[in-house]
Amino acid sequence: MSEEPILAVEGLTIDIPLAQGTLHAVRGIDFELNRGETLCIVGESGSGKSLTSLAVMGLLPKRLECAARKLAFRGTELQGQPASAMRQLRGNRMAMIFQEPMTSLNPAYTIGDQLAEALLLHRRVSKAEARARAVELLGKVGITAAESRLSQYPHQLSGGLRQRVMIAMALMCEPELVIADEPTTALDVTIQAQILRLLVDLQREMNMAMILVTHDLGVVARVADKVAVMYAGEVVEQGTAKEIFEHPSHPYTQGLLRCIPVPGRTKPGEHLGSIPGIVPSLIGKVEGCAFRTRCDLAESACAKPVPIHRTQGGHAWRCIHSDTERVPA
Amino acid sequence: MLTFALKRLGLAVLVALTVSAVSFSLLYLSGDPASAMAGESATSADIEALRRLYGFDRPFLVQYGDWLFNALQGDFGQSYYFKLPVSQLIADRLSITMLLGVCGISFALVTAIPLGVAAAVRPNSFIDRTALFISVMGQALPSFWFGLVLIVIFSIQLNWLPPSGSGSWRNFIMPTVVLGYYAMPAIMRLTRAGMLEVLNADYIRTARAKGAGEWRVMFKHALRNAVVPVVSLAAVQMGFMLGGSIVVESIFALHGAGYLAWESIGRNDLPTVQALILVFAGFYIVFTFLSDLANAWLDPRIRVG
Numbered sequence: 164m165s166e167e168p169i170l171a172v173e174g175l176t177i178d179i180p181l182a183q184g185t186l187h188a189v190r191g192i193d194f195e196l197n198r199g200e201t202l203c204i205v206g207e208s209g210s211g212k213s214l215t216s217l218a219v220m221g222l223l224p225k226r227l228e229c230a231a232r233k234l235a236f237r238g239t240e241l242q243g244q245p246a247s248a249m250r251q252l253r254g255n256r257m258a259m260i261f262q263e264p265m266t267s268l269n270p271a272y273t274i275g276d277q278l279a280e281a282l283l284l285h286r287r288v289s290k291a292e293a294r295a296r297a298v299e300l301l302g303k304v305g306i307t308a309a310e311s312r313l314s315q316y317p318h319q320l321s322g323g324l325r326q327r328v329m330i331a332m333a334l335m336c337e338p339e340l341v342i343a344d345e346p347t348t349a350l351d352v353t354i355q356a357q358i359l360r361l362l363v364d365l366q367r368e369m370n371m372a373m374i375l376v377t378h379d380l381g382v383v384a385r386v387a388d389k390v391a392v393m394y395a396g397e398v399v400e401q402g403t404a405k406e407i408f409e410h411p412s413h414p415y416t417q418g419l420l421r422c423i424p425v426p427g428r429t430k431p432g433e434h435l436g437s438i439p440g441i442v443p444s445l446i447g448k449v450e451g452c453a454f455r456t457r458c459d460l461a462e463s464a465c466a467k468p469v470p471i472h473r474t475q476g477g478h479a480w481r482c483i484h485s486d487t488e489r490v491p492a
Numbered sequence: 493m494l495t496f497a498l499k500r501l502g503l504a505v506l507v508a509l510t511v512s513a514v515s516f517s518l519l520y521l522s523g524d525p526a527s528a529m530a531g532e533s534a535t536s537a538d539i540e541a542l543r544r545l546y547g548f549d550r551p552f553l554v555q556y557g558d559w560l561f562n563a564l565q566g567d568f569g570q571s572y573y574f575k576l577p578v579s580q581l582i583a584d585r586l587s588i589t590m591l592l593g594v595c596g597i598s599f600a601l602v603t604a605i606p607l608g609v610a611a612a613v614r615p616n617s618f619i620d621r622t623a624l625f626i627s628v629m630g631q632a633l634p635s636f637w638f639g640l641v642l643i644v645i646f647s648i649q650l651n652w653l654p655p656s657g658s659g660s661w662r663n664f665i666m667p668t669v670v671l672g673y674y675a676m677p678a679i680m681r682l683t684r685a686g687m688l689e690v691l692n693a694d695y696i697r698t699a700r701a702k703g704a705g706e707w708r709v710m711f712k713h714a715l716r717n718a719v720v721p722v723v724s725l726a727a728v729q730m731g732f733m734l735g736g737s738i739v740v741e742s743i744f745a746l747h748g749a750g751y752l753a754w755e756s757i758g759r760n761d762l763p764t765v766q767a768l769i770l771v772f773a774g775f776y777i778v779f780t781f782l783s784d785l786a787n788a789w790l791d792p793r794i795r796v797g
Contacts, residue, residue: 220701222697222700222701246706247705250703250704250705251703252703253700253701253702253703254701254702254703254704255703258701258702259701261694261697261698261701263694266693266694266695267694267695267697267698268695268698269695269698269699269713269717270695270717270791270792270793271716271717271790271791271792280702280704281702281703284702284703284704285703316792316793318792318793329698332698332702
């Protein structure tokens with residue numbers, strides 16, 4: 164593990180200036196990703212998952228304020244890079260797959276044009292070569308009759324096919340890092356599993372690092388090497404997938420895990436767990452643990468700055484309790 | 493695409509037929525055409541002779557069929573006033589009007605689209621406000637006043653441009669600006685609104701995620717989607733310019749088809765008016781058809797209709 168991490172993020176914050184005050188959407192998060200690894204970022208809507216991935220790509224809307232102690236791609240600090248340098252990275256060495264396949268393709272151009280563009284922007288290749296690469300990748304993402312698909316327009320394809328096209332487009336330049344922001348949320352359940360399988364297979368085949376943003380813990384259990392659990396703009400717990408699932412240490416992670424049915428353990432008719440309450444407002448200054456209003460273990464100390472506990476294996480959680488598993492819930 | 497084009501073409505032909513019927517019946521709107529031609533002092537025998545001479549005694553449908561058949565061959569009859577074939581009369585005037593129309597719409601598009609894009613890229617910025625100011629001015633200034641102001645400045649004060657006539661290309665500069673400036677605000681505002689909407693679309697983010705530069709994002713990915721309604725508007729305005737540039741043509745003494753229409757209405761020269769209505773309507777129909785084709789090319793989803 165002496166190799167430089169593909170992505171290193173330290174103390175990333177994203178603020179959204181609003182009329183009512185500043186919304187601290189992402190509040191100092193850290194994570195690291197090595198070649199070939201899959202990091203799943205889990206959390207509910209509004210926890211800052213998507214903003215974090217956009218920030219890595221340098222695609223945040225300009226009115227948002229983004230800062231970090233470190234935001235490095237293969238050792239190169241991305242903050243302060245000129246727009247042209249970021250453009251050369253985007254789509255080339257880091258690529259992104261979005262949540263909305265129905266609207267993420269340009270309706271005015273053919274699939275072939277849009278796929279070829281991804282390669283033509285970064286490589287000195289002829290149009291014919293770019294199209295050949297497009298056919299190759301459409302085959303890889305499981306699209307049959309790839310040749311004839313090239314001249315089709317997005318509106319002629321189903322949602323599942325469009326997402327396959329989006330994946331093929333992201334992989335045109337064989338990126339080292341792929342960020343998939345809830346890539347299966349907008350799809351049918353049967354298609355979701357296929358797309359996910361495909362994504363993971365391709366990731367292993369190409370030895371890419373992948374950030375998978377999701378709120379589906381079932382997905383996380385199947386594909387993640389590392390997991391970061393986000394709540395209200397903070398990573399409340401992170402570690403290897405094994406540790407997160409076997410020894411969840413933050414009360415929020417524990418709550419999340421109680422929400423999913425486990426075959427064999429959940430009896431028919433039994434109520435699944437749920438976490439009462441709603442996510443607090445992040446406008447203005449946020450102090451202490453953001454989860455305390457919904458937490459069974461909350462104490463007065465939770466309103467003060469919260470320490471981070473770390474184990475030697477890299478498992479870390481942000482809670483005043485050093486070992487919440489022993490505390491009866 | 494071919495089926496789409498044929499469908500549109502069929503529709504265009506139907507509209508053209510309807511317009512031809514309406515413009516032919518104009519002849520009878522003002523009463524008996526024979527007595528109108530003969531004048532007040534004519535005897536009933538004179539009127540009867542004229543009626544037979546011009547074929548007004550035949551059934552209406554036969555007259556219409558006959559007129560349409562000739563019109564399709566380019567024969568619109570004789571002008572009552574000039575005693576010349578109407579087709580020749582119109583052909584002489586139309587070249588000026590068409591040149592002016594093409595220049596006017598080009599000027600409008602060339603100024604409006606970049607300004608609209610620039611305004612949309614930075615909403616509420618200085619450039620957006622400037623564009624808004626320019627377009628409000630364009631909407632508010634009457635053409636006749638703006639034309640006269642231009643003549644006062646550039647012809648009389650500065651003596652740079654000729655105030656009237658149609659002898660050289662320099663005669664067309666001021667009319668082009670006046671006509672184009674009239675059409676420009678709507679095109680500009682529509683471009684801006686379209687771009688604002690499209691720039692928030694997911695596929696624009698996709699284009700950026702691919703590493704496309706800002707110019708490419710704006711002009712290749714966004715504008716093509718934003719410009720569809722602009723094409724339809726420009727086609728209507730182009731039709732309007734060809735038929736309705738009467739004011740501009742009279743200010744700058746460009747004797748074009750719009751001016752001819754104005755004159756012929758005053759002289760009760762019905763064959764000329766009929767033919768001009770048909771020609772102007774024909775322009776609308778042709779431009780609408782062309783804009784439908786252009787839009788289908790721009791946006792593949794339209795081709796299905």
